Amino acid sequence: MRNFIGLTERPSLDNIAVTQGPVPVPGPGEVLVRVRATSLNYHDYLVVAGFIPQPAGRIPMSDGAGEIAALDPGVKGWRVGDRVMGAFFPDWVDGPPTDANNAAISGETVDGFAADHVVVPAHSLSAMPAGWSFAEAATLPCAGLTAWRALRVEGRLEAGATVLLPGSGGLSVFMLQIAKAIGIRTVMISSSDDKLARLKELGADHGINYRSLPDWAPAVRELTGGRGVDLALDIGGQSTFAHSVAACRMGGHLLVVGSTSNGAPELPLRDVVMRHIRIGGMAVGSVAHLADLVRFVEAHAIRPVIDRDFPLAELGAAFRHQLSGAHMGKITVSL
Known part of the structure; x- marks a missing residue:
């Protein structure tokens, strides 16, 4: 079983709750990621608070970092155990933004990373910066x-x-x-x-x-x-x-x-x-942009500033902390 947050028909910070369901199985070209951390962005708040309407059951959160737990046999370039990050636009691999490659938005038009196991396209993944924790890596994709x-x-x-x-x-x-x-x-x-x-x-x-x-x-x-x-x-x-x-x-x-x-x-x-x-x-960037950023932060020894980390069950409290304006840097959630 997996633990995840699925939005209600009328989502708000008061009805965010962890539920359980079967662990998904990766299909052709897909990877199963054991998510270890996500981080808060204002866009995520707009989703979980109902300002960007979603169908009931949508799994929110656009940032995610974890390790590969399983993958379709046809997937090349990744293996079980690789430490990876997801993408805000999972289909924007490279090149300029288009209607097609910006249609899928993690945590909005497709399920996001408020789950301890998620299935994502293999082409959406990037390797985490060397030596970074999962919480640190979860601050990077957005x-x-x-x-x-x-x-x-x-x-x-x-x-x-x-x-x-x-x-x-x-x-x-x-x-x-x-x-x-x-x-x-x-x-x-x-x-x-x-x-x-x-x-x-x-x-x-x-x-x-x-x-x-x-x-x-x-x-x-x-x-x-x-x-x-x-x-x-x-x-x-x-x-x-x-x-x-x-x-x-x-x-x-x-x-x-x-x-x-x-x-x-x-x-x-x-x-x-x-x-x-x-x-x-502009909004975020491509998977190729993220790979360029990973090389840059590794070369310059940049590490994110994390204000506070919350458990998944306290996601609503994490967003209230964000809305208070008291934080400095990123707020993360560990799974």
């Missing part, structure tokens, strides 16, 4: 990969560039770690002076408390010699979008990598047009 693709694939930033990073959650901390390894200068915004101090300990060059300085874009420009940043990453949506635009340099780049805001932002059209700001959006 937050870590989003940070990597934003900075290197879409942002194309090199040493000496400047970047604006929002908050102190798992995504922002990964962005900071990757940026510092590349040699990118960072400006972090947060609502907490204590968190800004911790971010500076991790290598942040500058920090701005947006609660004490609500109009923070001029401060960003001042910290960059009046120029503005080369790339601004935005997750606040309505509350931060116009500020992020104003913080960009002439010809700069604003990349939206998610949103924790309920409202749609208003586009400051004149600033965007007259200052030649490029605005784009």
